[in-house]
Amino acid sequence: MAPLQHRFLKACRREPVDRIPVWLMRQAGRYQASYRAVRAKVSFLELCRSPELIAQVTAAPIDEHGLDAAILFSDILIALPAMGLDLSFEKGEKGKGDGGPKIANPVKTRADVDALRVPEPEKDLRYVLDGVRAIRRVLADRVPLIGFVGGPFTVASYAVEGGSQGFTRLKTMLYADPRSAHALFEKLTQAAIVQLEAQVAAGAQAVQIFESWLGELGREDLEEFSFPYLARIAAALRKTGVPTIFFATGMSTHLAQLGKLGYDVVSVDWRIPLEEARRQLPPEVALQGNLDSTLLLGPKETLVARARRLLEAVGHQPGYIFNLGHGIQPPTPPENVQALVEAVHAFRP
Numbered sequence: 001m002a003p004l005q006h007r008f009l010k011a012c013r014r015e016p017v018d019r020i021p022v023w024l025m026r027q028a029g030r031y032q033a034s035y036r037a038v039r040a041k042v043s044f045l046e047l048c049r050s051p052e053l054i055a056q057v058t059a060a061p062i063d064e065h066g067l068d069a070a071i072l073f074s075d076i077l078i079a080l081p082a083m084g085l086d087l088s089f090e091k092g093e094k095g096k097g098d099g100g101p102k103i104a105n106p107v108k109t110r111a112d113v114d115a116l117r118v119p120e121p122e123k124d125l126r127y128v129l130d131g132v133r134a135i136r137r138v139l140a141d142r143v144p145l146i147g148f149v150g151g152p153f154t155v156a157s158y159a160v161e162g163g164s165q166g167f168t169r170l171k172t173m174l175y176a177d178p179r180s181a182h183a184l185f186e187k188l189t190q191a192a193i194v195q196l197e198a199q200v201a202a203g204a205q206a207v208q209i210f211e212s213w214l215g216e217l218g219r220e221d222l223e224e225f226s227f228p229y230l231a232r233i234a235a236a237l238r239k240t241g242v243p244t245i246f247f248a249t250g251m252s253t254h255l256a257q258l259g260k261l262g263y264d265v266v267s268v269d270w271r272i273p274l275e276e277a278r279r280q281l282p283p284e285v286a287l288q289g290n291l292d293s294t295l296l297l298g299p300k301e302t303l304v305a306r307a308r309r310l311l312e313a314v315g316h317q318p319g320y321i322f323n324l325g326h327g328i329q330p331p332t333p334p335e336n337v338q339a340l341v342e343a344v345h346a347f348r349p
């Protein structure tokens with residue numbers, strides 16, 4: 001199929017589609033036996049640094065479940081080592097859940113911020129871009145490839161806290177040392193732009209910004225510390241010509257503002273009825289979301305009924321991409337992913 005005619009790209013541009021496109025955040029991951037088999041042999045970072053394995057795990061959910069878009073297998077923290085931060089992923093301890101990211105030398109002072117380097121993607125992150133090129137070869141235009149980076153606030157939360165341990169240090173920096181916070185967001189904005197430009201140049205056909213934890217901020221802080229940077233990323237990406245998707249959680253109270261940042265698609269979480277999100281976003285912005293990922297744990301009948309409700313609510317208007325409100329949870333039965341994709345494709349827009 002001609003690449004621009006894929007239903008996912010058409011929906012991003014708010015053109016009519018034959019079926020509602022569906023892809024799922026974390027569609028390549030631990031709920032799949034094929035992914036667990038790869039991870040039994042290599043660490044998470046080794047996986048992220050191998051172009052061949054990146055292509056293999058990115059394509060697996062397309063082959064296994066018939067999803068309408070692939071998402072680059074990587075991580076929002078992948079550029080931090082090149083920027084000067086010592087990143088590792090801890091192995092999950094038995095009974096303590098999964099291992100999370102850890103940064104041994106988190107950003108604390110203005111000097112730490114100034115020492116951060118903006119990465120040079122073709123040099124520092126060559127394996128990501130070789131991964132993008134390898135995925136395009138493996139996919140052979142069956143479905144489009146989505147590239148991504150983390151949003152400045154979400155990446156900063158790991159860089160400053162040293163891992164997944166809340167937001168107090170970063171938020172304290174906003175109030176106690178706003179100039180350093182701005183300098184940090186400025187660096188992360190530049191890093192986001194150069195990475196996404198390089199991913200598009202290597203073959204990514206759409207891009208998504210994962211700003212997962214932005215819902216931590218209130219309106220005043222969003223206006224000062226986040227929206228200007230997000231708008232700059234959107235403006236830079238517009239020049240690349242590929243559709244742009246903005247994703248965050250906990251942001252349902254700010255949809256009118258998010259709709260003005262310049263992204264083609266806004267992805268919303270499960271906290272807001274989808275038809276309400278549709279009314280609050282400007283008509284020129286497409287909508288993605290918003291099934292609660294817990295529904296994928298079952299029962300299947302409830303999952304399918306809830307998916308149909310979303311489709312009936314917004315699927316008859318152009319500009320809708322079916323997705324979850326956040327990532328797939330590792331205990332998800334693969335047959336439920338299959339049932340969900342079939343239910344979305346059975347709907348007539």
Ligand SMILES: Cc1c2[nH]c(c1CCC(=O)O)Cc1[nH]c(c(CCC(=O)O)c1C)Cc1[nH]c(c(CCC(=O)O)c1C)Cc1[nH]c(c(C)c1CCC(=O)O)C2
Pocket residue numbers: 024025026027028029030039044071072073074075076077089098099100101148164210212327
């Ligand atoms: C916050 C965040 C991270 N990474 C990401 C986010 C934003 C999205 C979100 O909110 O979930 C983004 C991400 N991480 C991963 C992808 C791949 C693409 C996809 O399939 O969606 C994407 C888009 C792989 C991954 N990234 C990670 C895994 C699990 C690693 C493993 O195999 O053990 C995967 C598949 C590890 C990771 N990476 C991160 C954390 C906190 C963790 C540990 C928690 C966890 O295990 O889920 C940082």
